[in-house]
Structures are given as structure tokens and as C-alpha cells.
Amino acid sequence: MLDELWPGLLAIAATRAAAPPPVMPAGLRHDAQHGWQLTGDAGRETAAQERFALFKPLIDLDSWVVAQLGQSLDGCIATRTGDAAFVSGTEVLEHLHRLRALSDAVIVGAGTVAIDNPRLTTRHVPGPNPVRVLFDPQLGLAGGVQRAHVFTDRSVPTLWLCDARWRAQAVDLAGAARVLAVPGLLRDNGAPDVAAAVAALRARGLKRLLVEGGGVTVSRFLAQRALDRLHLSIAPVLIGDGRRGLLFPGPERMGDCARPRCRVYSLGGDRLWDVDMRS
Template identity: 55%
Template sequence: MKPETLPPLDVETLWRLCLHVVRQRRLGKAPQDGPALTWEASQGFTLGDEWSAEAGELFSLVKPLLDRTHGSAPWVLGQLGQSLNGCIATRGGDANYINGAEVLLHLHRLRALSDAVIVGAATAALDNPQLTTRRVEGDNPVRVVIDPSLRVPPSSKVFSDHAAPTLLVCDAEREAEAADRVGADQVLGVPRLTGSDGIVDVRAMQAALAGRGLRVLFVEGGGVTVSHFMRQGCMDRLHLSIAPVVIGDGRPGLSLPQDLSMGDCARPPCRLYRMGGDVLWDLDLRASAASDGMASTST
């Protein structure tokens, strides 16, 4: 039942509620352990009159992250911002300004609601990102760089700016070498992480991260990394933001190996959100089309 004393929710109020829920989770507390305006209270709301339209949209987008409880199984949200023709950057690796400011703000919100933000070695090397929550109120997640070949420069911001804890993930066999580069406290060596094919076993990495208390994982890119998570069945949700731009011969987004007939291709349940000039597809990679209130789109 909706408590009558609570004011209508605008985005600012909702965001404070989100941060409260996530801080409780990170501290290992149930949401109801906290002060007023708890998660439990929020359950009384519906996405109706009491919410601004913007707050309602934000809530439905981030609810899956808020639903995670301390100690629950690893859960993964991926994201890619891409052009109309499916590229996430130019061939040379420039991904700036594909998406507009609204999508950027959304990425920072997702970082703030996750335990860890993960990028592949190419993104860390080419973009030299900070991976912080500087555009929103909220705590930085742990920054994770998948760098099995140890090619990301130790001078990169993530390893040198001390803005948030950072972990370079590599095979345990190269842990000492990695520690020499970026310091032992910034290395997570995982036994049998890489097979003879050079592919990182995403589940082994997830288990190692869970051992550090990192279970709600935000995979921010690039395309190779997100694709590996999907191929190995390790992604629960994907936010695909499509911008009205065409990039000639750029770096690909999703790349999956199957050559299936059209009828066998995945058609995950999804919702659409306008983000400025971009369109965000929220894809539920676990649910069947009939569940979770999501409808498959059709043309």
C-alpha cells in the first residue's frame, strides 16, 4: 500500500532513493534496515501519477539493478552506444560524441548503481577513461580492466589517478608481471582465466570478482568485451543506445558467431527509451517475451 505521507517522486528524490538502496546493498544490509524512504516504501509506488514521467522512466530502467541484494548471484548489465550501422567507434578508435549528453549521464548513473564497471583492454588503452561517477551524485564503483596481454599502459588514468579502486584482471600465471606494472593491490590474477585460444573465461572472472564482493557488474564496452559476455551466456541485460549517425567502416558493436536462420535469431523482450536524440533499447536477455511485463517489439 502506498504511504500517504510520501511526496510525489521527481528524478532528484528518486535518485537519492536509488543511492540509498545501493549503499545498503554494498554495506550488506537489507534495504529496510535504513532510514525513511526505504526500498520497501518505494515498492508501494506504481509508475503512475505520483511520479514525474522522467522519474518513472528512470525507475523502470534502473529497477533491475536495485533489485539485487547483498550476496546474490552475479548479475551483469552491458552497454554499447552505436551508430545506425552498428559501429561503436571509428576504425581508429574514436568513440567521442557518438551518443549525446543524456546517454552519457545514464552511463554515469549505471556506474553509481553497480559494484564494478568493466572495460576491455582496447577501450582502456585507446580511450584512457576515468570510469568515475563525476556527472552524478554517487559513489564510484570498482574499475575493472580485462587485460590478459598486459598491454594497457601503467600510466593510464585508471591505474594512476587513485580516483577509485581498480583491478587489472589477468591469468594468475601473469599476476606477478602485472603487479610489477601497476602494483599488486591493483591486480586480480585468476587461475585458468585464459584458455589456449586466448579467450577469457568470463564465468571464472565473475567468480573471482564475487570473491571480492563485486556481484553487480556493469560492462561498459567495447564491442569485443560485451560480445564475449554474451557468447558465454553471462549477460543479463543490455542497454543499446543508437545514435542517428553513420560511421563508415568503424569498430563493430555486437559480434556473435552463429549463422542462424532468421527464425532462430534471438529476439529478446525489450523496451525503448528516448534519450535526447538517441534511442536506448533495454534488452532483457534472460526473460522470455511473455514475462516481466516487457513486450517484444515488432514492425
């Protein structure tokens, strides 16, 4: 069912969510009050409604920040050596590629590029590749540019997002067109300012942002309240002393902990939690 709807979802994303595409996609309709909805046979099927609900928040809005992580039952996103291939099953991997295809930009931390060396393309689903953004305020990847696929593969644009104090070094290594050097991206206390990163990307017209990992980067966006949604998938695997997914300063009392609105989906053997971070 998702395969049939997918071209329509891509068409909506391509024309920007707020303005319906010139030709209404099959099986979908739009009104100002309810946003995008399923129609016809699909609109009457519970399974179809369920799958559509996962994507509806992403096509109803023109601008969002969504993070994803695929973790184990014990909260790890990789082993202690950084091996993350593959924590999640194939359906979660396909979902990740769909998220990329609906995004203007996909953001990863320097640790992920150094260890995983991902390509960040949409090769498992039809759809456009997002701009690749390496969120690296302190230029930690300076020694690894030559081997990083996000720099060596020139078929998709990459932006190296760093603090302005490292502009010259980054331009030397990657070329001016691939550097987005932002004043104040690193605060005086050395912590990255995620809001400054989001503002700089929006100023470039990159409004739908997928924060793909790793745990440190997603946790920074979460702790600084920059996320609209979190797609957290849990795989039936135990990793042990691996790399943590979410880790941020929390309250002392259980009663003060956040309980955001969530909806859970089955993707193969994994469970995907769609967390509404604005609730």
C-alpha cells in the first residue's frame, strides 16, 4: 500500500506541503482544516490509515526537524567499537531512506562520518537525495575528509557545518561551496548551538531537516528542544556495553520527566516509536 501512495507523497514534498501539487496525487486529498488525508479504498483500510499516519505530519508541514535512531532493547545504537551494521531490520532501513527522500537535508555528526562513513543517499527507495550536512562545530573531521564518502562522492551536495572560527581551514580542505561556517555555532562554554545550525540551514532554503545520528548529535538536538518529532526504532537485540543512543541531563524526580505523545508502529520485527516532541 505504501508503494502505491509513495509517488503522491513525493509529489507533495516536491511542491512544498502547504500548496497542493498541480495534479492531485491518487488516493489523497487536501483541505485547509485537516491537511492531507487518504481517500477511496485506502481511506477505508485501517492498515493503510496506519501507515499514512506516520508520514502525515511530514507532508502537512513545510518546515520541521525530525530525528531518527535505531537502537537495541538496551538503548544502544552501535557496539562499543562503533559497529552499527545493522542494529535495525530492513523495514526500518527502508523507512530511513523514505525519511531522507522527504527531507531537504540529512544531518549527521562527525562521529558517524568517521566511523560509519555513510553515503546518506536514498538508494533503497525511489526519491530525491537530500543535501548532506555534516554537523561538526569543532571541525573534528578535519583529518578524515579525504576518505569520507560525503566528500568524495560528488553526485549529491554536502555542507560541512562548522563554527565560523574554522572557516578558513574547512574551505582549504573541502572548498568554499561545501562549507557553511556559522558565527556562534559553538557557545562560549564549548557546547554547540543547535538553534544556530537550524537557522543557518533554513536561511539556505533547507527547511525539512532529518537528524540521522549518531546518539550525541540527536541528543544535542533533543536537549536543546530543537526537535519536532523523533522516530525511535527498537530492535529485538541486546548490545551490552555499546554506544548510547539518547543521553541528556534529566530531572531528579520521575514526576518531572517528559512523557511526550507517542504512537507505535510495527516495522518487521522492530517497533518504531513516532514521538511528538512538541506535545
